[in-house]
Amino acid sequence: QVHVVESGGGLVQPGGSLRLSCTSSKTIASATIMGWHRQAPGKEREMVALLGNNGGTVYEHSVKGRFIISRDNEKDTVYLEMNEIKAEDAAVYYCNLAYGERSYWGQGTQVTVSA
Numbered sequence: 001q002v003h004v005v006e007s008g009g010g011l012v013q014p015g016g017s018l019r020l021s022c023t024s025s026k027t028i029a030s031a032t033i034m035g036w037h038r039q040a041p042g043k044e045r046e047m048v049a050l051l052g053n054n055g056g057t058v059y060e061h062s063v064k065g066r067f068i069i070s071r072d073n074e075k076d077t078v079y080l081e082m083n084e085i086k087a088e089d090a091a092v093y094y095c096n097l098a099y100g101e102r103s104y105w106g107q108g109t110q111v112t113v114s115a
Contacts, residue, residue: 002026002104006095009109016085020109022078022095029073033098036069036080038091038111045094049080062088087113 003025012018020036028034032053039045049069050058057069068081078095092108 002097002099002102004095004097004104004106006093006106006109009093009111011112011114012082012085013115014085014087014113018082018085018111020080020082020093020095020111022080022097022106023076024097024104026097026099027073028071028076028078028097031078031097031099033096033103034069034071034078035096035098036067036078037094037096038089039094039108040088040091043091048093051078082111085111085113089113 005023008020035050036048037045038048048060048063049067051069066084071078090111090113092110094108095106097104
């Protein structure tokens with residue numbers, strides 16, 4: 001079993017920035033797809049950003065140009081840099097790491113947006 005842990009959530013004002021981090025008990029360097037997803041109250045979980053092992057990225061339309069997914073193999077961490085945060089970005093953010101055919105979720109980190 002692979003243990004995935006998110007961190008970095010918190011309270012942020014509209015227009016502010018946060019950086020979420022995702023670590024794993026299995027090295028990030030061997031992950032084939034790394035992703036951030038979010039779930040707001042009363043809504044289904046949705047994909048926010050994906051990063052492939054080849055460096056390719058996919059973003060949900062509403063976060064394009066504001067969020068950046070990246071990884072640091074030396075620090076064994078996947079990041080989600082969130083800029084120009086909006087009220088609608090408030091949610092629990094989950095990291096998902098795929099190693100071959102199996103993928104693993106973390107427990108999530110809460111992002112609250114309030115002035």
